[in-house]
Amino acid sequence: MSTDPTGSESFSLPKHPAFQRFWCTRIxxxxxxxxxxxAMGWHxxxxxxxAFALGLVGLAQFLPMFALTLVVGHVADTFDRRRIAAICQSLESVAALLFAFGTFGGWISAPVIYVLAACVGAARAFESPAVASLLPAVVPRGQLPKATAWATSAxxxxxxAGPALGGLLYGIGPGTVYLACALSFAAAAAAVWSIPLQTKPAVRAPVTLESVFSGIAFIRKEPVxxxxxxxxxxxxxFGGATALLPIFARDVLHAGPLGLGLLRSGTAIGALAGTIWLAHFPLRNRPGAAMFGGVIAFGLATLVFGLxxxxxxxxxxxxxxxxSDTISVVVRLSLVQLRTPDEMLGRVSAVNSLFIGTSNQLGEFESGVTAGWWGARPxxxxxxxxxxxxxxxxxxxFPELRLTRSLEKEPELAPAK
Structure with a gap:
């Protein structure tokens, strides 16, 4: 099996051992x-x-990610990203075991759940940029767009599958699902630790105030x-229609709990189909225009759903x-990975993770507020x-994004003499 760094056709992505292990750790x-x-929500x-206590679980996971954004990016650029991911997934496995022991032992309570949820959130804050910035060291550069699509499919x-499996196991008992989570997190840690890298980890840089904020500074200088x-x-x-699905399922479509489950699966099914398509037919030309088209299609689909x-x-x-959202996700991740130097990829990926987390959390809040003002459909x-x-x-x-012809940074034209 060839691992030509140019990304030649002899490199078979789905069959490549390093990428298979990366895909396994993601899934x-x-x-x-x-x-x-x-499990945490039901419990x-x-x-x-x-309902307020239920919302606090999500807040407990989000706050550590928000607070640690600048720190986790620098850590991902300073240390072995495989080791960071493996340690974080191992800690998540331990947290799941504590959930299980607390359930079986009868000492689990709401404050304990909040504390453990915050620990999981802190671990994922470090894990997310480390795993996201690991991919360019796993596959040849020319295969990154396709690899990003496959990784997104995971x-x-x-x-x-996760919510359905979690609900099924919770029906047996909450301790059962927590044990399953512990085993799955442990399998993820073993998979990521065994990944062979094509490139060596970056040389450690000293921690300075400038280096901590350099990810934000880099993004500001890159308009694409x-x-x-x-x-x-x-x-x-703005397009947070999925946050209002319970209202639509009950009051608009009269579909009941089963209908709600199908509606919740709809976006994930579409996203999975989109990632499989992009994995076989990656975007090579005018990715910026494709991203704008995907966002506009996202908005049109939201309007159809609302009507x-x-x-x-x-x-x-x-x-x-x-x-359509998948197009935006794959283009965004590919641009970050291909246009960011490896020694800064962790910090930029951390800012990217914060953007995603903020938009999801605030999007649900915005949808709830506007639905309270005007009603769900408006x-x-x-x-x-x-x-x-x-x-x-x-x-x-951002005409640079609209007109960009390649996912990789285009060379600047020399000035005419």
């Missing part, structure tokens, strides 16, 4: 996190019967990356929404219109 870790999220609600597969990150941020922020009174039309709209319609408006505005504000 095991994501699957564990999805199962754990379901805290069973203990407290409080997350989408976990988002489809800044445009891609901010476009995805505001598109998800629909038919279950299957709504489900199809969510599938299209998930597939909130979704306003969000869809806002998403399309942002895409059109960003085409004017």
């Amino acid at each position: 095991f870790s994501s699957l564990s996190f999805q199962m754990l999220a379901v 805290i609600y069973a203990l407290t019967h409080s 997350n989408q597969t976990a988002q489809i 990356i800044l445009g891609a990150l901010s476009l995805d941020l505001f598109a998800v922020l 629909s009174n038919q279950f299957f039309v709504s489900l199809l709209a969510l599938i299209v929404l998930g597939a 909130a979704v319609l306003v969000g869809g219109i806002a998403t399309i408006t942002v895409a059109l505005l960003w085409m004017k504000l």
Whole structure:
């Protein structure tokens, strides 16, 4: 098996051992996190019967990521990223074991769940940029767009299977699902530790205030990356229709709990289909234009969902929404990986992770607030219109992204003599 660094056709990505281990660590870790999220949510609600207490679980996981953003990026650029990921996944496995022991022992309580959720959030804050910045050292540079699509498919597969599997195991008993999470996190740690790298880890740099903030400074100087990150941020922020799915399933579509489950799976099914397509047919020309097209399609699908009174039309709209969002995700990740120097990739990936986490959390909050003001259907319609408006505005504000011809940084033309 050739591992030609130029990314020649002799390199078979799905069959390559290093990428297989990388894919395994992604799917095991994501699957564990999805199962754990379901278990924590059901468990805290069973203990407290409080929607506010349920929301605090997500907040407990988000706050460490927000607080540690600048630190985790520098750590990912200073130490072996495989070791960072393996340590974090091992700590997550220990946290899941404590959940299991607390459940079997009868000493689990809401404060204990919050503390353990915060520990998991802190570990994932370090894990996410380390794993994201590890991929360019695993596959040849020419294979990065395709590898990014395959890696994204691991997350989408976990988002489809994880909640269902977590709910099934929770039906047997909460301790059962926590034990399954512990084993899956441990498998992820073993897989990432065994990955052979094509490139050596970067030389450690001294920690200075300038180096800690250099990821933000780098993004500000790169209009293509800044445009891609901010476009995805505001598109998800305004287009948060999925946060209102329970209302639509019950009051608009009259679909019941089963319908809600199918609607929740719709976006993940569309996203998985999109990543499989992009893995076989990667974007090579005009990726910026493709990203804008994907965001506009995302907004249009949101509008169709908001206007629909038919279950299957709504489900199809969510599938299209998930597939179009995948274009934005793959382009954004590929631009970050291909246009960022390896010695800064961890810090830039950390900022990227913060953008994603912020947009998801604030997007749910924005959807809930606007739905409380105007109702669920107007909130979704306003969000869809806002998403399309942002895409059109960003085409004017970031022409470099719209006109970029390649995922890799294009060489500057020499001035005419």
